[in-house]
Structures are given as structure tokens and as C-alpha cells.
Amino acid sequence: MRVDVHPILGNAPTGKSIILLVDGRPIKAIEGEPIAAALLASGRRVLRHTARHGEPRGLFCALGRCTDCVMTVDGQPNVRTCVTPARDGMVIESQVGLGRWKHLPLEKEE
Amino acid sequence: MQTRHETEVVVIGGGVVGCSIAFWLAKRGKDVILVDMNAPGTGTSVACSGLIGGTFKFPNFYMELSIRSAYMYPKMVEELGEEIGLRQDRGFLSLCLTEETYKEYSSLREEHLKSPVYRGRMMAPREVWEIQPGVSREIVGAHYNPDDGDCEVLRLMYVLIRACQRVGVRMLRDAAVTGFALGGDNRVEGVVINHDYLIRAPNAVNAAGVWATEVAKMVGVTIDLYPDRGQLLITEPAPMICPTPMNSLKQVRTGHFHIGTVHELVGFDVSVTPTASARMTKNAIKSVPIIADLAVIRQFSGLRGMTRDGIPCLGAVSRVPGYYIAAGHSGITLAPVHGKVISDLIVDGRTDLPIDEYDPLRFERKNGSQS
Amino acid sequence: MEDDLLICRCEEVTRSEVEEAIRMGLRTVNEIKRFTRAGFGLCQGKTCGRLICDILIREADMAPSEVLPGTSRPPVRPIPTRVLANRVSKEDE
Numbered sequence: 001m002r003v004d005v006h007p008i009l010g011n012a013p014t015g016k017s018i019i020l021l022v023d024g025r026p027i028k029a030i031e032g033e034p035i036a037a038a039l040l041a042s043g044r045r046v047l048r049h050t051a052r053h054g055e056p057r058g059l060f061c062a063l064g065r066c067t068d069c070v071m072t073v074d075g076q077p078n079v080r081t082c083v084t085p086a087r088d089g090m091v092i093e094s095q096v097g098l099g100r101w102k103h104l105p106l107e108k109e110e
Numbered sequence: 111m112q113t114r115h116e117t118e119v120v121v122i123g124g125g126v127v128g129c130s131i132a133f134w135l136a137k138r139g140k141d142v143i144l145v146d147m148n149a150p151g152t153g154t155s156v157a158c159s160g161l162i163g164g165t166f167k168f169p170n171f172y173m174e175l176s177i178r179s180a181y182m183y184p185k186m187v188e189e190l191g192e193e194i195g196l197r198q199d200r201g202f203l204s205l206c207l208t209e210e211t212y213k214e215y216s217s218l219r220e221e222h223l224k225s226p227v228y229r230g231r232m233m234a235p236r237e238v239w240e241i242q243p244g245v246s247r248e249i250v251g252a253h254y255n256p257d258d259g260d261c262e263v264l265r266l267m268y269v270l271i272r273a274c275q276r277v278g279v280r281m282l283r284d285a286a287v288t289g290f291a292l293g294g295d296n297r298v299e300g301v302v303i304n305h306d307y308l309i310r311a312p313n314a315v316n317a318a319g320v321w322a323t324e325v326a327k328m329v330g331v332t333i334d335l336y337p338d339r340g341q342l343l344i345t346e347p348a349p350m351i352c353p354t355p356m357n358s359l360k361q362v363r364t365g366h367f368h369i370g371t372v373h374e375l376v377g378f379d380v381s382v383t384p385t386a387s388a389r390m391t392k393n394a395i396k397s398v399p400i401i402a403d404l405a406v407i408r409q410f411s412g413l414r415g416m417t418r419d420g421i422p423c424l425g426a427v428s429r430v431p432g433y434y435i436a437a438g439h440s441g442i443t444l445a446p447v448h449g450k451v452i453s454d455l456i457v458d459g460r461t462d463l464p465i466d467e468y469d470p471l472r473f474e475r476k477n478g479s480q481s
Numbered sequence: 482m483e484d485d486l487l488i489c490r491c492e493e494v495t496r497s498e499v500e501e502a503i504r505m506g507l508r509t510v511n512e513i514k515r516f517t518r519a520g521f522g523l524c525q526g527k528t529c530g531r532l533i534c535d536i537l538i539r540e541a542d543m544a545p546s547e548v549l550p551g552t553s554r555p556p557v558r559p560i561p562t563r564v565l566a567n568r569v570s571k572e573d574e
Binding site: 051 | 346348349400405
Binding site for chain 2: 505506507508509511512515516521522523525552554555556559560561562563565566567568
């Protein structure tokens with residue numbers, strides 16, 4: 001869902017339509033809007049699962065303070081999706097616990 | 111002055127050293143009051159990286175005592191009854207990023223080899239990568255010591271505090287020692303708290319860490335422990351790629367990296383500096399390149415209590431009967447030894463451990479002065 | 482109030498864990514942080530710090546003026562290590 005006309009903020013800004021790859025599935029987004037906004041608009045509310053109890057987390061403070069909305073973006077875990085602008089082709093993965101790090105050496109590397 | 115408490119031993123300082131001493135004394139039947147000028151677990155003990163070992167500690171007798179202490183840890187954990195995140199099965203790596211460092215560590219190793227206790231060796235890069243996948247492909251080698259390890263200091267601290275409470279140690283917070291009551295023969299009779307009241311006791315243990323110099327001065331003893339500031343950076347957590355503790359850099363159970371190390375002589379100032387964070391992160395990235403992608407979430411500092419000869423103070427002060435000192439870098443490694451030695455001295459009047467070299471009065475002898 | 486109420490969202494620390502720390506005799510936000518890990522997460526206590534102050538006032542029977550906030554540590558927001566490493570300080574030049 002999106003708020004197209006807001007009683008105080010007025011009309012939603014328009015922008016280029018882009019595609020984000022979220023857990024392997026493409027969703028539509030507007031370039032430059034926060035990743036979390038695009039995810040909410042696409043109907044997705046759970047952004048990650050916690051490390052200790054494996055509980056689902058979504059948007060909480062929505063202004064970059066609480067880090068509840070972190071996801072793995074282009075292979076980088078712990079990215080605050082509420083303040084990170086969406087760009088075309090971004091690969092976004094829901095994060096479980098610490099997440100999986102790109103380029104991380106494996107325990108039994110040659 | 112009003113006497114507010116009476117006890118057998120007052121332990122001054124609620125760090126890992128003070129709590130270990132208080133725990134062993136209480137365990138061996140002594141009535142103990144532990145005082146801290148702030149609160150137990152608020153000083154150097156909770157601002158360090160928790161390495162336990164003897165690598166490159168000189169003279170060799172200091173390395174030997176450190177390893178002895180490391181070997182006492184599992185037994186102590188058993189007595190304390192709770193896990194402290196002890197890692198002693200993986201050894202300890204000191205990485206060599208340059209040929210010079212490799213040469214330096216090799217020659218330090220030669221010196222250590224004069225001791226029968228030492229089991230360290232130099233390691234080729236391939237072997238290092240096998241036990242530590244996260245380490246840079248650019249290293250020249252490493253020094254490896256199978257007897258060293260580490261623990262989680264915050265756990266150790268609170269497990270000790272809880273154990274002290276369980277064995278009946280009374281703990282007073284916001285209780286700064288401001289003086290001593292001494293008897294005719296200079297014997298300890300009590301400890302003055304906050305210029306306000308007296309704790310009457312025949313024994314006082316100065317375990318005040320970097321603040322021990324002040325507490326020694328109150329009975330006319332000069333020990334010259336000075337603050338050497340270290341800073342630590344904590345990164346966001348990542349999956350475990352460095353399960354073996356290293357010097358200046360370790361990854362803890364929760365996945366965070368602890369990045370050190372600097373030595374700064376700036377008095378008791380505990381602020382942190384961007385110069386230090388730049389230097390420490392540069393070195394850390396050279397050692398473990400993936401660290402470049404991790405974010406730093408916290409920077410803090412702590413004060414080591416260093417002495418001019420590099421070894422701590424441990425023992426009774428012969429001139430002031432009933433006064434004991436157990437202080438100085440490194441408290442985490444030596445906490446079990448401090449606990450055993452001081453409780454031996456107070457309960458049995460003697461100890462089996464070789465502590466002559468750690469005599470707190472050695473500084474006065476070297477100065478050739480008696481205050 | 483519910484015991485499993487989340488106080489620190491990052492490290493998943495509950496109200497009952499904070500109360501256990503207070504029962505142990507801890508009386509500052511910094512001590513409670515070190516014991517429970519509340520405030521050790523990515524956000525560095527931005528949400529839980531004030532809640533812990535509030536619990537201290539009520540559970541430890543402290544005056545609001547006696548309860549100091551926890552120490553704020555740099556950096557305020559997580560900063561990639563590579564950014565810190567590339568910083569050239571005046572002292573280095």
C-alpha cells in the first residue's frame with residue numbers, strides 16, 4: 001500500500017520505476033525511496049529474523065535509529081532499509097541472525 | 111571516627127583481581143568486605159579484551175607464572191559454577207605482517223625457549239589459514255602458543271561478582287578508600303572509607319589496579335604503577351571466521367571483532383581518539399581483510415596499570431603487617447594466581463607459588479630510598 | 482507488567498533480565514548494559530537506554546536525578562572499518 005495523497009505532505013513524489021530483487025523475487029519500487037517503503041508497498045512486513053530467539057522483525061522506528069529493519073543488501077548484512085535509498089537491480093535478502101557475508105572465507109578453504 | 115563494619119579482610123577494588131581474591135578468601139572461611147570507589151566491574155576489567163596467557167611476557171619467570179595461571183582457569187571456572195567463555199583449546203596467534211615482525215617474534219621466541227615451560231613455535235602461513243580462515247593471504251607467518259587463550263571478560267566479571275555474593279562477600283559500592291588506621295607497629299587496623307567511616311579489619315588487600323599507587327601511598331609505600339591507556343573498537347557481528355584469539359584482534363563468540371591495540375601515556379584520561387581508531391583499523395584490515403566491510407559500532411578505552419619493569423605487584427608489604435598488594439597488568443591472566451597467593455598468605459601465612467620477584471617493595475629498593 | 486517484554490530490541494533483552502541485574506545490586510545503566518548486553522547491539526542503546534533508566538527508578542527505588550544515562554560511545558552510527566582506516570589525522574601528516 002502507498003499513500004499517494006497525504007493530508008499534510010501533499011502528493012507523493014513521483015520517480016522512475018525500478019525493480020528490486022527481494023529474496024529472489026522481483027518487486028516494483030520508485031527510485032530513491034527507502035528500501036523499506038518499497039517493501040511495505042509490495043505487502044511485505046517481515047524484514048528479518050532475530051539471532052537469539054528467531055523472532056520476526058519489521059519496521060519499528062522508521063528513521064534510522066533502532067536498526068530493527070536491517071536486511072542484507074547486495075551481499076552486505078545489517079543495512080538499515082528504512083534510510084537506504086532503493087536503486088535499480090538491488091539484491092535484497094531477509095536476514096536471519098547475523099546474516100551471510102559475501103566473500104567470507106569458509107572454514108575449510110584451500 | 112565511627113566504625114561502621116568489622117571484618118577479617120577488606121579487599122580494595124572490585125575488578126577481576128579483587129573479586130578473585132575476595133572469592134577465594136571467603137571460600138576458605140574468611141569474612142570479607144570488598145569495596146570499590148565506583149562499583150564492582152566498572153574499571154579496567156570490563157574495558158579489555160580478555161586474553162589469558164604468557165606469550166612475549168618477560169622475564170621468563172613472568173611468562174611461566176602467567177601460563178601457570180592460565181592452567182588454573184578451568185578449575186576456577188568449576189568453583190565459580192558458571193561459564194565464562196573460556197577458549198583454551200585453540201591456542202593463540204601473533205600474526206607477522208612483515209619480515210621484520212617475523213624476525214622480532216623469532217628472537218623473542220629464542221628467549222622464551224630458555225624456559226622449560228614454553229611450548230610456542232613459529233607457524234607458516236598455510237598452517238595459520240587452516241586454523242584461522244579469516245586471516246590475510248599476505249602474512250609472512252605467525253607465532254603460535256598452544257597454552258594461551260582468552261575468555262569473555264564481561265561474563266568472567268559478573269560470574270565472579272555473583273560467586274562472591276554466593277560465598278558471603280559483602281560488597282560496598284561508591285566506597286573509596288581515603289586512608290588507613292595503623293597500629294603502633296604499623297599494623298593494619300582498619301580502612302577509612304570516603305573520609306567518613308572506618309571498616310575495622312586486621313588485613314587489607316590493595317587490588318585497586320591502576321589506582322593502586324594512590325592506595326599504596328596511603329600507607330607510605332611507593333609502587334609507581336602508572337596508567338597506560340588502551341583503546342578498543344567493537345565491530346558489528348559476523349559469522350565466525352577467526353575462532354583463534356590473536357594479539358590486537360579477536361572475534362568473540364557473538365561474532366563481534368574486538369580491535370586493539372594502542373599504548374598511550376595520557377594519565378587517567380579515558381577519552382577515545384580518531385587517530386587511534388584509524389591506526390587500529392588499518393592494522394586490523396591488514397590482518398583480516400574482511401574487516402574492511404564490517405562497521406564499527408563502539409569505541410572505548412581502558413587503563414592498564416603498568417610498572418616500569420613490566421611485571422605486576424604481588425605479595426605482602428613486610429613493612430606494614432596486614433597490608434597486601436595484588437595489582438598491575440595483566441589482571442585477567444593472573445586473577446587465579448592473585449586469588450591463590452593472597453588467600454594463601456592471609457589464611458596460611460605462606461604460599462608455594464614463586465612470588466619473590468613480584469615484591470611490591472622492589473621499586474623503593476631500586477630507587478635506593480625508604481619513605 | 483509482562484516479564485518477557487522486550488527492553489533491548491537489538492540484543493533481545495527482556496524486562497525480567499534487567500530486573501535480575503538490579504537484584505544483583507547493579508545500579509547504573511552502564512553496569513546493566515555490561516551484565517545483560519542491553520545496549521550492545523547495532524543501535525547502541527538508543528531505544529533501551531531510557532527504558533532501563535525508568536526501570537531503575539521504579540525497581541531500585543532511585544530518585545530520577547540519581548539515575549545517569551549510559552555512556553554514549555562513538556561512532557554514533559555504525560561506520561565501516563574501511564572508512565575509519567582511511568581517515569588521515571593531523572598527527573599522522
